[in-house]
Amino acid sequence: MSVTDVPGFAAAGVACGIKPGGQPDLAIVATAAGAAASAAGVFTSNKMTAAPVLVCQEHLAATGGRAAAVVLNSGNANAATGAQGMADARRMCQETAAALGVPAEHVLVCSTGLIGYPLPMGKVSDGIAAAAQSLDPRGGPHAAQAIMTTDTVPKQVFVAAEGFTVGGIAKGAAMLEPNMATMLAVLATDAAADPDALQTALRAGVANTFNALTVDGAESTNDTVLILANGQAGPVDADALIRAVADACESLALQMADDAEGSTKTVFLRVTGAASDAEAAKAARDTANCQLVKCSWYGQDPYWGRIASEMGAAGVAFDPATLTIAYGPHVVYQHGEPAHPPELAQYMTGRRLDLHVDLGMGDGAARIITTDLTHAYIDENMGTS
Amino acid sequence: MSVTDVPGFAAAGVACGIKPGGQPDLAIVATAAGAAASAAGVFTSNKMTAAPVLVCQEHLAATGGRAAAVVLNSGNANAATGAQGMADARRMCQETAAALGVPAEHVLVCSTGLIGYPLPMGKVSDGIAAAAQSLDPRGGPHAAQAIMTTDTVPKQVFVAAEGFTVGGIAKGAAMLEPNMATMLAVLATDAAADPDALQTALRAGVANTFNALTVDGAESTNDTVLILANGQAGPVDADALIRAVADACESLALQMADDAEGSTKTVFLRVTGAASDAEAAKAARDTANCQLVKCSWYGQDPYWGRIASEMGAAGVAFDPATLTIAYGPHVVYQHGEPAHPPELAQYMTGRRLDLHVDLGMGDGAARIITTDLTHAYIDENMGTS
Numbered sequence: 192m193s194v195t196d197v198p199g200f201a202a203a204g205v206a207c208g209i210k211p212g213g214q215p216d217l218a219i220v221a222t223a224a225g226a227a228a229s230a231a232g233v234f235t236s237n238k239m240t241a242a243p244v245l246v247c248q249e250h251l252a253a254t255g256g257r258a259a260a261v262v263l264n265s266g267n268a269n270a271a272t273g274a275q276g277m278a279d280a281r282r283m284c285q286e287t288a289a290a291l292g293v294p295a296e297h298v299l300v301c302s303t304g305l306i307g308y309p310l311p312m313g314k315v316s317d318g319i320a321a322a323a324q325s326l327d328p329r330g331g332p333h334a335a336q337a338i339m340t341t342d343t344v345p346k347q348v349f350v351a352a353e354g355f356t357v358g359g360i361a362k363g364a365a366m367l368e369p370n371m372a373t374m375l376a377v378l379a380t381d382a383a384a385d386p387d388a389l390q391t392a393l394r395a396g397v398a399n400t401f402n403a404l405t406v407d408g409a410e411s412t413n414d415t416v417l418i419l420a421n422g423q424a425g426p427v428d429a430d431a432l433i434r435a436v437a438d439a440c441e442s443l444a445l446q447m448a449d450d451a452e453g454s455t456k457t458v459f460l461r462v463t464g465a466a467s468d469a470e471a472a473k474a475a476r477d478t479a480n481c482q483l484v485k486c487s488w489y490g491q492d493p494y495w496g497r498i499a500s501e502m503g504a505a506g507v508a509f510d511p512a513t514l515t516i517a518y519g520p521h522v523v524y525q526h527g528e529p530a531h532p533p534e535l536a537q538y539m540t541g542r543r544l545d546l547h548v549d550l551g552m553g554d555g556a557a558r559i560i561t562t563d564l565t566h567a568y569i570d571e572n573m574g575t576s
Numbered sequence: 577m578s579v580t581d582v583p584g585f586a587a588a589g590v591a592c593g594i595k596p597g598g599q600p601d602l603a604i605v606a607t608a609a610g611a612a613a614s615a616a617g618v619f620t621s622n623k624m625t626a627a628p629v630l631v632c633q634e635h636l637a638a639t640g641g642r643a644a645a646v647v648l649n650s651g652n653a654n655a656a657t658g659a660q661g662m663a664d665a666r667r668m669c670q671e672t673a674a675a676l677g678v679p680a681e682h683v684l685v686c687s688t689g690l691i692g693y694p695l696p697m698g699k700v701s702d703g704i705a706a707a708a709q710s711l712d713p714r715g716g717p718h719a720a721q722a723i724m725t726t727d728t729v730p731k732q733v734f735v736a737a738e739g740f741t742v743g744g745i746a747k748g749a750a751m752l753e754p755n756m757a758t759m760l761a762v763l764a765t766d767a768a769a770d771p772d773a774l775q776t777a778l779r780a781g782v783a784n785t786f787n788a789l790t791v792d793g794a795e796s797t798n799d800t801v802l803i804l805a806n807g808q809a810g811p812v813d814a815d816a817l818i819r820a821v822a823d824a825c826e827s828l829a830l831q832m833a834d835d836a837e838g839s840t841k842t843v844f845l846r847v848t849g850a851a852s853d854a855e856a857a858k859a860a861r862d863t864a865n866c867q868l869v870k871c872s873w874y875g876q877d878p879y880w881g882r883i884a885s886e887m888g889a890a891g892v893a894f895d896p897a898t899l900t901i902a903y904g905p906h907v908v909y910q911h912g913e914p915a916h917p918p919e920l921a922q923y924m925t926g927r928r929l930d931l932h933v934d935l936g937m938g939d940g941a942a943r944i945i946t947t948d949l950t951h952a953y954i955d956e957n958m959g960t961s
Contacts, residue, residue, distance in 0.1 A: 239888030239896050271884055271896060273912040306881030307914045412885050482867065482949070483957050490958025496691030499656055500797050503624030511624055511656060527658040529692045564867070566951050572868055573875025 192349030193331025194358040197379045199223045199421045202330035202360075204337030207318025209266035209304070209311060215337035217318035220360070220377050220419075221260035221326055225293040228421040229383075230258035231390035232299070233397050235414035241270035242280040243300040244415060250284065250296045256386025259297040261377050261417055262287040262319060265338050265362070269302040269310050270412040279310045286316055290323035301375045301415045303340055303362060335360040338375055341571060346446040352435040355382040355424035361443040374401060376416045376443055382432050383422035392429070393418050396436035400444040404560045405479050406451045416440075448560050449542075453567030456488045457560065458544045464515075465555030470507040472557035474548070477505040485564035491539040495524040502548065513551025518544060577734030578716025579743040582764045584608045584806045587715035587745075589722030592703025594651035594689070594696060600722035602703035605745070605762050605804075606645035606711055610678040613804040614768075615643035616775035617684070618782050620799035626655035627665040628685040629800060635669065635681045641771025644682040646762050646802055647672040647704060650723050650747070654687040654695050655797040664695045671701055675708035686760045686800045688725055688747060720745040723760055726956060731831040737820040740767040740809035746828040748836075759786060761801045761828055767817050768807035777814070778803050781821035785829040789945045790864050791836045801825075833945050834927075838952030841873045842945065843929045849900075850940030855892040857942035859933070862890040870949035876924040880908040887933065898936025903929060 195202050202220045209216040222228050232251055234244050250258070262283050269276045284298040291298075302310070327333075335345035339362050346361040363374030384392065397416055418436065448457040460479050465471035478484055478501040487494050495516045502509060516524040518539065521532040538544075580587050587605045594601040607613050617636055619629050635643070647668050654661045669683040676683075687695070712718075720730035724747050731746040748759030769777065782801055803821065833842040845864050850856035863869055863886040872879050880901045887894060901909040903924065906917040923929075 236891075237885060237888035238891075238894065239884050268881075271881065271909075271912070271914075273897070306885060307909070412888060482953070486954050486957035489954065492958065496656065499624050500622060500691060503622035503797060506621075506623075509623065512658075524656075524692070527656070529656075564954060566954055568867070569871050569874065569949060569951055569954070572871035573877065 192358065193335060193347040194220055194360045194377060194379050195328055195331035196349045197356045197358040198381045199423045200379045201326040201328045202334035203322040203325040203327060204330065204333030205318055205321045205325065207321065208314040209264055215333065216264055216266045217315065217322055218263045218334035218337035219260055219287060219322045219326060220334055220379065221291060222419065222421050225259045225291045226421060227257045227259050227297055228419040229386045229389045230256050230299065230417065230419050231386060231393045233393055233416045235411060237412045239271055239412045241268055241302060241413040242272060242276035243269055243302045244413060245277065246280040246284060247299045247415060250299060253296045256390065257297060258299050258419055259293040260287055260291055261299045261301065263301040263338050263375060263377070264315060265303050265340050267302060267304040267308055267310050268306050268413050270306040272307065272309055275309055279312055282312065283315060283319065286319045287323065290320060299417055301413070303338065303375055303413055306412060331358065331360060338362040341452055342450055344450055346443050348439045348442040350435045350439045352431055355380060355427050357435045357439045359439050359443055361447065363447040374414055374447060376401070378416070378418040378436065378439055380418065380420045381422070381424040382420055382427040383425050384420045384432060388429060389418060389420050392433045392436045395433045396440040399558065400437060400440035403558055404444045404448060405476060406562050444560060448562055451562040452571045453565040454562035455565055456542065456544055456563040458488055458546055458562065460546045460559045460561060461556070462548045462550065463556045464549040464551045464553065466508040466553045467555040468557060471555040474502055474505040474507045474550070475557045475559040477501055479559045479561035482564055488544065488563035489565045493518055493523055493535050493539050495529060498548065499524060502550065507550065508552050509550035515549040515551065517547045577743065578720060578732040579605055579745045579762060579764045580713055580716035581734045582741045582743040583766045584808045585764045586711040586713045587719035588707040588710040588712060589715065589718030590703050590706045590710065592706065593699040594649055600718065601649055601651045602700065602707055603648045603719035603722035604645055604672060604707040604711060605719055605764065606676060607804065607806050610644045610676045611806060612642045612644050612682055613806040614771045614774045615641050615684065615802065615804050616771060616778045618778055618801045620796060622797045624656055624797045626653055626687060626798040627657060627661035628654055628687045629798060630662065631665040631669060632684045632800060635684060638681045641775065642682060643684050643804055644678040645672055645676055646684045646686065648686040648723050648760060648762070649700060650688050650725050652687060652689040652693055652695050653691050653798050655691040657692065657694055660694055664697055667697065668700060668704065671704045672708065675705060684802055686798070688723065688760055688798055691797060716743065716745060723747040726837055727835055729835055731828050733824045733827040735820045735823045737816055740765060740812050742820045742824045744824050744828055746832065748832040759799055759832060761786070763801070763803040763821065763824055765803065765805045766807070766809040767805055767812040768810050769805045769817060773814060774803060774805050777818045777821045780818045781825040784943065785822060785825035788943055789829045789833060790861060791947050829945060833947055836947040837956045838950040839947035840950055841927065841929055841948040843873055843931055843947065845931045845944045845946060846941070847933045847935065848941045849934040849936045849938065851893040851938045852940040853942060854940070856940040859887055859890040859892045859935070860942045860944040862886055864944045864946035867949055873929065873948035874950050878903050878908055878920050878924050880914060883933065884909060887935065892935065893937050894935035900934040900936065902932045
């Protein structure tokens with residue numbers, strides 16, 4: 192099930208030669224017959240904002256939140272590419288728009304891959320033409336494939352809600368961090384929603400999913416989540432839309448964590464009992480991004496000392512005497528004393544771990560989804576070629 | 577050359593059985609004949625403050641900055657050990673004081689090793705007795721050996737200034753981060769300085785050395801830098817003392833970076849042209865702690881894109897058009913364009929790398945000393961046994 196299982200959407204993915212290995216690297220997701228849909232986006236806060244992000248923001252502002260298609264490429268981020276990069280991103284929209292018979296401003300654009308190299312626009316143009324011709328109402332999986340970088344599997348989701356549906360595709364394997372990640376996601380829904388309501392639903396959906404996901408603390412130049420709503424299913428309850436969008440984002444975020452570069456563990460780190468939600472989030476993120484803690488997950492070592500030390504270093508309020516640390520149901524530190532539950536070693540062998548830290552101070556809480564740090568992560572990131 | 581090359585100091589290091597492998601694990605550094613010296617300290621800001629840190633702070637406050645000896649152990653951090661830990665740290669001071677014939681409050685104490693386990697006090701007591709008996713004016717190297725944890729070489733320094741000397745020993749291999757690190761250092765000088773002047777010199781010396789060193793962003797529960805000044809060389813120029821202490825700290829910090837867990841590169845990361853020193857420091861620290869950037873150093877890959885992306889993610893003011901990135905003398909990014917100097921590949925093979933990032937905004941500057949992220953780091957940190 193994919194983005195194109197939502198009625199009224201088509202997609203395509205082709206190989207146009209941006210990736211030297213010949214893998215698929217260009218995708219289009221579009222409304223049927225180029226109908227203008229409500230559109231909303233959430234973007235990276237990195238100041239080295241990539242050209243396609245800037246062009247998306249321009250187009251959404253110009254149209255007041257309308258779009259008919261998204262064109263995406265992998266293998267090149269079109270970031271730190273200056274004026275040429277802006278011209279290339281606009282040209283990707285123009286060529287897609289011409290092929291689909293829609294205004295250029297109704298096309299949004301995403302790129303992912305290496306930073307700092309100009310797009311090979313001849314290949315990209317050929318790819319856009321080929322993808323536009325092969326748009327298919329069952330093409331979602333092809334599009335999902337064409338946006339992969341170091342992903343080992345395509346990421347897709349489909350949520351059937353009461354009277355409407357939400358589908359999506361995404362990519363992301365490293366540089367995954369709150370305020371997004373090197374991640375792209377394109378969602379589609381047949382719910383009718385005006386652009387403001389859609390933006391509200393998208394922000395809410397991203398907040399506890401993509402924005403709660405960190406692999407390595409690096410925030411990319413290109414992070415983008417887009418949603419198009421074609422209205423075919425008619426008006427829907429606002430809360431139901433928020434829930435369905437959040438469910439779709441949660442599924443895609445988990446797929447990203449499970450496929451993060453070199454990871455062998457997905458860890459759900461929950462901090463409760465903080466003085467505030469902000470302090471809980473700070474403690475959770477610092478711990479999730481601590482290399483020492485990540486290495487211990489890889490080694491399946493439940494050593495709580497590094498976690499306690501990270502809580503201490505995070506600058507948040509707590510008293511060591513009221514700190515509780517548990518893996519799944521197994522308390523490993525409480526009342527100032529370590530515990531050594533016998534079932535713990537077995538628990539640590541799981542692919543997914545729940546880690547719960549209670550600071551014993553107040554009602555502040557946060558959740559972070561993260562991964563371990565492994566030899567394979569280093570192998571993947573020692574070079575860029 | 578070591579801490580005991582400073583006239584009027586003696587030291588010892590013995591094996592008392594805290595480390596299961598039988599390596600040296602207990603040290604004393606003391607003034608000759610137990611003379612009270614001026615003393616100052618700089619400590620971790622981690623809220624899980626270890627018992628020995630709290631006892632040092634108590635004793636320095638009670639004496640107004642006087643001490644005659646420091647007792648140190650490795651193999652156990654005496655951290656997160658509650659009331660028993662406080663009693664044990666005080667007892668280490670009392671037993672050292674009794675053996676040396678000085679007041680208990682004139683003894684300072686440091687511990688390093690695993691968090692959360694009570695000290696084996698029988699072994700520690702035997703070690704204190706043995707170390708006190710073997711205090712030697714050439715014993716610095718033995719003390720340096722006895723405070724090692726995952727260090728592969730002892731760290732020692734000796735600075736001969738105009739009319740006085742500064743010597744020291746230190747340990748530290750991971751959890752090295754601004755605001756110190758899992759690091760201990762004991763410095764000694766024969767300069768005469770009152771406790772306030774000594775504290776000022778120590779803070780200044782630590783600021784751009786130990787506090788500018790980060791290996792993995794983790795700040796430990798036990799970080800301590802102590803200095804004792806016995807006054808045998810008489811009064812000295814305040815600036816000369818600051819410079820000599822800073823030189824000693826710089827040498828020990830570099831020894832730590834070069835011996836950091838699994839590291840193959842020491843990287844001197846300088847950020848200039850920031851809107852403020854604080855923004856320069858933020859950008860430098862974030863980049864130094866970025867796993868992706870660290871992996872690229874390990875791979876000897878000069879890819880500037882990740883560095884530019886980190887600058888963008890750090891939340892500091894800059895314009896990508898005025899960003900300059902250089903490795904040593906080789907500019908890799910300037911005026912919005914990457915450069916590919918042919919000598920760069922050779923430069924990247926060096927053991928030490930200079931990385932200079934200029935943000936083109938103002939006069940803010942900062943320097944960080946850091947290391948790469950390697951397979952061996954993961955090997956060392958997968959488990960705690």
